[in-house]
Amino acid sequence: MLYLTMGLVLAAFWLLLSGHYTFITLSAGLLSVIGTIALGERMKLVDREGHPIHLLPAFLTYFPWLVWEIMKAAWDVTKVILHPALPISPTIISVKASQKTAAGLATYANSITLTPGTITARVNGHDFLIHALTQAGARDLAGGAMNRRVTRFEGGK
Numbered sequence: 001m002l003y004l005t006m007g008l009v010l011a012a013f014w015l016l017l018s019g020h021y022t023f024i025t026l027s028a029g030l031l032s033v034i035g036t037i038a039l040g041e042r043m044k045l046v047d048r049e050g051h052p053i054h055l056l057p058a059f060l061t062y063f064p065w066l067v068w069e070i071m072k073a074a075w076d077v078t079k080v081i082l083h084p085a086l087p088i089s090p091t092i093i094s095v096k097a098s099q100k101t102a103a104g105l106a107t108y109a110n111s112i113t114l115t116p117g118t119i120t121a122r123v124n125g126h127d128f129l130i131h132a133l134t135q136a137g138a139r140d141l142a143g144g145a146m147n148r149r150v151t152r153f154e155g156g157k
Helices: 002-018 023-042 053-082 102-114 135-142 145-153
Strands: 091-096 118-124 127-132
Touching: 002 023, 002 053, 053 102, 053 135, 053 145, 091 135, 102 118, 102 127, 102 145, 118 135, 127 135
Parallel strands: none
Antiparallel strands: 091 127, 118 127
16 A cells, blocks of 8 residues: 555656656656656655555544644744733743654654744653743643643644
8 A cells, every 4th residue: 555655656756847747758757657656665665654655534623723823823932022011921841742753753853843932842752851942831842631632643642
């Protein structure tokens, strides 16, 4: 199944970039797809983490949730910036990540950084050092909702 989905993705990408549908172009595309998969397999690059198609169903729920969190955080940061007293309370916290895979850890760290007002300053195994613009943002992150959501996204409980 992994090779089939990888082949379909590569073929679709080839067709999108090519834009030509002659026999010679389609033949060259097919050979390129087969060669790319064979080379990737020989280099031991074809695995579930390198081609995480199994995460697609979870992605369809995680991505909209992340976009919503980004929008809420952007609104909070906007209110802080526009407030005449500029009520920031920079906070550094440490959070423990519960993800099991490198892709899960990277997703969590990047999700934190994508959310306005927070940034992942250091990753040391499963320990993340986070800088937050406000104490409220730090408390929200320390609550663990994003951590649990990313863990579910990668297939954990």
